[in-house]
Amino acid sequence: MDIPATALAIRRGDRLALARGLTQVENDTPAGRELLSLLFAEGGQAHLIGVTGAPGTGKSSLVNALAAFYRRTRQVKVGVVAVDPTSPFTGGALLGDRVRMRDLATDPGVFVRSMAARGALGGLAHTTAAVVQLMDAAGYEVILIETVGAGQSEVDIVRLAHTTLVIEAPGLGDDIQAIKAGILEIADILVVNKADQPGVENTERALMSMLEMEHHGFEGDPTHWIPPVLRSIASRNEGIEALAEAIQRHQIFLKNSGEWQRREAARLKGELHVLVQELLVQAWQEALPENAYQQTLEALLSRQTSPHQAAQDLLRYTHR
Ligand SMILES: Nc1nc2c(ncn2[C@@H]2O[C@H](COP(=O)(O)OP(=O)(O)OP(=O)(O)O)[C@@H](O)[C@H]2O)c(=O)[nH]1
Numbered sequence: 001m002d003i004p005a006t007a008l009a010i011r012r013g014d015r016l017a018l019a020r021g022l023t024q025v026e027n028d029t030p031a032g033r034e035l036l037s038l039l040f041a042e043g044g045q046a047h048l049i050g051v052t053g054a055p056g057t058g059k060s061s062l063v064n065a066l067a068a069f070y071r072r073t074r075q076v077k078v079g080v081v082a083v084d085p086t087s088p089f090t091g092g093a094l095l096g097d098r099v100r101m102r103d104l105a106t107d108p109g110v111f112v113r114s115m116a117a118r119g120a121l122g123g124l125a126h127t128t129a130a131v132v133q134l135m136d137a138a139g140y141e142v143i144l145i146e147t148v149g150a151g152q153s154e155v156d157i158v159r160l161a162h163t164t165l166v167i168e169a170p171g172l173g174d175d176i177q178a179i180k181a182g183i184l185e186i187a188d189i190l191v192v193n194k195a196d197q198p199g200v201e202n203t204e205r206a207l208m209s210m211l212e213m214e215h216h217g218f219e220g221d222p223t224h225w226i227p228p229v230l231r232s233i234a235s236r237n238e239g240i241e242a243l244a245e246a247i248q249r250h251q252i253f254l255k256n257s258g259e260w261q262r263r264e265a266a267r268l269k270g271e272l273h274v275l276v277q278e279l280l281v282q283a284w285q286e287a288l289p290e291n292a293y294q295q296t297l298e299a300l301l302s303r304q305t306s307p308h309q310a311a312q313d314l315l316r317y318t319h320r
């Protein structure tokens with residue numbers, strides 16, 4: 001791969017070049033890293049919107065509807081990253097997503113990338129961050145990142161986003177299972193999708209009372225964001241405009257409050273931190289003489305040395 005040429009092509013909007021570049025970035029190859037470095041200065045422009053929630057709540061449908069709305073009303077280029085950490089083997093949900101996103105895929109202003117976890121090296125959040133960075137550099141002004149809200153790795157993924165939508169559906173909200181998993185804390189906007197189904201009011205009420213507890217005393221404070229609770233029927237394109245407005249309000253809030261810069265800084269700092277750790281471990285592994293690890297491990301297992309001493313022994317090899 002001619003990396004400078006690929007970087008230029010990506011900046012020009014060449015979709016094939018972007019697709020190839022993303023594959024390199026996803027696989028964390030030297031070419032992928034170089035590409036990201038070459039294009040890094042171009043990035044930092046996109047509004048990153050995380051979309052998470054329990055399985056089947058309508059995340060893909062909403063992403064689809066939002067992307068179509070942005071295309072129709074603002075003519076911005078829209079990137080979509082669908083991350084599926086829960087089903088690395090079946091790929092069932094991914095296939096479903098592809099089918100539903102098919103209508104978007106024919107629009108040259110929309111770029112859809114599906115990522116399976118398949119035990120991603122360096123963590124899925126890290127890979128997703130890199131993929132998003134490349135799309136950003138390629139000039140996608142809005143990037144929607146869909147992930148199934150189930151645990152820490154999804155929380156890490158949505159931390160990438162400037163604005164996080166948490167999607168609920170009637171019925172799920174009643175036992176508050178889906179909400180409990182720390183996911184409410186990361187929500188900037190709460191969406192009760194499938195508002196055509198019974199139980200919407202209950203779900204809304206449950207969310208509102210949780211929000212009231214969480215944000216008590218901050219009502220009317222312009223420096224404090226209280227997540228709005230919105231209804232939608234994604235499958236009928238209802239509630240999409242109001243959702244897009246809320247997203248825009250949140251973006252304005254972030255920029256006016258300085259939170260936008262804070263989130264950017266936290267994200268880049270986190271990335272630097274992870275990379276320093278990764279590179280240190282890699283350099284250490286390369287410097288490690290053959291058998292050194294095995295010998296230290298044996299000494300540890302026979303209790304001739306303590307874990308702390310063992311770690312100190314192994315770290316002697318970092319100095320190249
Ligand atoms: N009745 C109703 N059905 C909806 C609505 N939005 C989405 N659906 C349907 O719900 C099902 C799941 O929608 P998806 O958009 O795939 O949901 P998802 O959250 O992306 O699902 P996973 O990615 O598998 O977790 C599909 O059959 C949609 O057509 C809605 O507002 N009302």
Ligand SMILES: [Mg+2]
Nearest residue numbers: 059060097146
């Ligand atoms: Mg989906």
